[in-house]
Amino acid sequence: MSQQFELMKQRRFLPFFLTQFLGAFNDNVYKNALVVLLTFQAARYTTLAPGVLVNLCAGLFILPFFLFSATAGQIADKYEKSRLIRFTKLLEIGVMLLGCIAFAAESLVLMLATLFLMGAQSTLFGPVKYAILPQHLRENELVGGNALVESGTFVAILIGTLAGGVMVSMPDGTLWVSAAIVTLALAGYLSSRGIPTAPAAAPELRINWNPVTETWRNLAFTRGNRSVFLAVLGISWFWFYGAVFLSQFPAYAKDVLGGDEHAVVLLLAVFSVGIGIGSLLCERLSTGHIEIGLVPFGSLGLSLFALDLWWASPAAVVPGTPAAPLSALLAQPANWRVVADLVAIGIFGGFYIVPLYALIQSRSEPGHRSRIIAGNNILNAAFMVVAAGMGAALLAAGLDVTALFLVTALLNAVVAIYIYTLVPEFLLRFLVWLLVHSVYRLQVRGVQHIPEQGAAVLVCNHVSFVDALVIMAASRRPIRFVMHHQIFRLPLLRFVFREGRAIPIASAREDPAMMERAFDEIARALEAGELIAIFPEGHITEDGDISPFRPGIRRILERTPVPVVPLALRGLWGSFFSRKDGRPMSRPLRRGLFSRIELVAGEPLAAAAASPEALQGRVAELRADWR
Incomplete structure (x- = not known):
């Protein structure tokens, strides 16, 4: 663990870590501030229902991953990566200035355009984010580096979500949010200036600007290495799993636990902290090298604790019951089991996701590693859209939130068994890891x-x-x-x-x-x-x-x-x-x-x-x- 945190003292990692942390923080400050604003003050901007607007926001942010990931992967392979990161941070400053104008003008169109452009900027940054790590870290540092990145990202999401909601609810809230997003964008650019040079992997590459044909080509690169492709599918499945849980936290907090918005924050917090803990523990449990044996261990925990969450969840509250404050919820011993299950799901999610990212980075062909990661991002987005569709369909069919958790837990077990039969190396490494650690x-x-x-x-x-x-x-x-x-x-x-x-x-x-x-x-x-x-x-x-x-x-x-x-x-x-x-x-x-x-x-x-x-x-x- 100490070796892992030694990376935070080194120029080859710390500036990059701060850059991606501030970027994830900033995205979620703006995104959640906009969602809260449109949820409670939609009538100021449009006649559309708040629920429609919130789903529109989610769609606009994820749409660029489908449209531009293929191009972003090519750009990341063709150009020197530290310069490209600085360029994306300058774009972020411009996008956030547009967001300030949108708030000042109270223009819904500009607010949504800013959200779309934020998604586009994140799409451009995504392939560079994971492709640069193998160029600056040794193989035995990849697990620790990825663990810090993943834990930092989820902590940034959590803090950004909380900060955005709090600031926009204050008097002159949009002014506070505007100042915050520009300051964070500037800080992100300054930190990016310390990132060491990372030479282009394929400088001779000719960029294909057709997103459709290039998307298929990126997916073909991803399928070229069987273990890498199945790792990509495993990561995409994790985002499917996570999207189901995160999207249902508001309904679970309100309709099952009987809490208010503070209960939603608690669920998000314990889930994010769990992923951070699990990610950081990966370095210790894998003894410094890429230990894919942790992946089956992680998937086992994801199913078992999701099943226990379903089992431990109380009966739904009677409609119309006043929301209980957070202190009243935490005074009930049964709810602590729910909290423990969510922490455990996060921890095992960290065990699951970090080795898969490290495997992709170490086994991908360097000449098109960024395009493989772009293909991964496309599949991640597709799986999250499917998760949203499945959740909406099952809830419309009459299932409650806890039953949706049960379905996801069972699906996770089926998918895990299927992947491990396709690539027995995952299960083999798990058995070896289990022997040596038990x-x-x-x-x-x-x-x-x-x-x-x-x-x-x-x-x-x-x-x-x-x-x-x-x-x-x-x-x-x-x-x-x-x-x-x-x-x-x-x-x-x-x-x-x-x-x-x-x-x-x-x-x-x-x-x-x-x-x-x-x-x-x-x-x-x-x-x-x-x-x-x-x-x-x-x-x-x-x-x-x-x-x-x-x-x-x-x-x-x-x-x-x-x-x-x-x-x-x-x-x-x-x-x-x-x-x-x-x-x-x-x-x-x-x-x-x-x-x-x-x-x-x-x-x-x-x-x-x-x-x-x-x-x-x-x-x-x-x-x-x-x-």
Whole structure:
């Protein structure tokens, strides 16, 4: 967590963070001030009903994401990003000055035009916002950086929403709002001047100004990488889920809890704070690298606590009942369960969303990363529109707000299961993460010796049946493990090993054909630039000592000379999954929960120097006396 907040002291992150925070703050000050103004004083400007105007505002703000996201993605890829951000902040100043004129002239048309232009400015900023992070942050900082951005954004939305509503309700409220939005826009521009240069990803790109054809092209870029595309769909689903809840807070506060507008503020506040907490915790739970195993964990919480919210919600109040003050609502113990559920939904939402954004940034092709994020923004907007349509249709059909929460919780479970069957890597990483964070307390040293790119062989001592899972949890890159076919077929671990593309092997005495197939597959994997991990002892230790390394590593390197990284597992001997005192997995919690283990990586050895004897000696040095 401390490493995460260290970014706030660095010029490569802090000016950008302040710029996006002030932008989100400003958007919501103006947007909510306008909504409150039109809700309570619509007759001053038009004969349209307040409800129609509020929905019109929502539509006008989101419309530019459909119209201009494709163009914004191209611009973000073509031009240097820090300059582009400064340009968007200058646009924001102009738009907010127009908003001031609209308030002074009491012109509804200009107010709505300002809202539309705000959406257009946010559309232009969106692709740059997420595409610039991988250029200024290292991969092991992406989760922490995204967590700060997401938590900051939701806090800005919350404070901006509150400030806009409060200021416009004051005497001369539009004057206060006008002064605030121009001041925030100027502050945002000043902070943007400190953002370091981020070179253009595709300066030779020719911009296609046709939004229809370019939208389809951006979506095609997004579909080009299966895991990235499904991450985009996962993010869009989160905005669908969030849009359902946020849009129903006013009705839930009034019709179910029986509260006034302060109850709406409370619901929004606890939800936003929850997302901020969950986002910040991602850095700690993912130990510095992109841990997509948190995504299933997050989706599980989103469904479970939404179900509990439905279960815990009181019966609807009788129409005409006077609204209760916030203090009266909080005096009822049952309502604290509702508050706790909303905080938990926010926390698990943070677990869900932050790794997905980091995955998109790390796995997208740099040359069109901004266009992929633009495609993501288009789908996000589409999903939010569908959420609004679904909510309106179900409420019109007779469902109440709590039933809508129940439907959303069940839909979330169905969508999660569907995505995880399409990409088992998400579920695989969740199972690995669960093991390492529920049974062990893993510390990793020397992980920088595992190459970020290119082929290598990892060799490690073999202490327990979960050695591969521990190494998998510590590595930022996927690893293909070579393991004895009997371990590969263990009932509880078969799914993990199969989806991790492990390579089963047998001895020449057991099955010579399987052994040859294994060596062929190892060679193909290394030639493709993958990481291969082997346990050269050939079996799990029965006494805690390291057995002699077998010559199979020599055969691998003779065929495909690549660097070899020695690894040592420490602290697993004597655990539930080891063979200490005989039969493994026979004495649950033999060392209790959260027992401390370590994985230590040493400097790579060249293929020519990586003899079995040399590797065994190096692994023994790394393990030292702690078994």
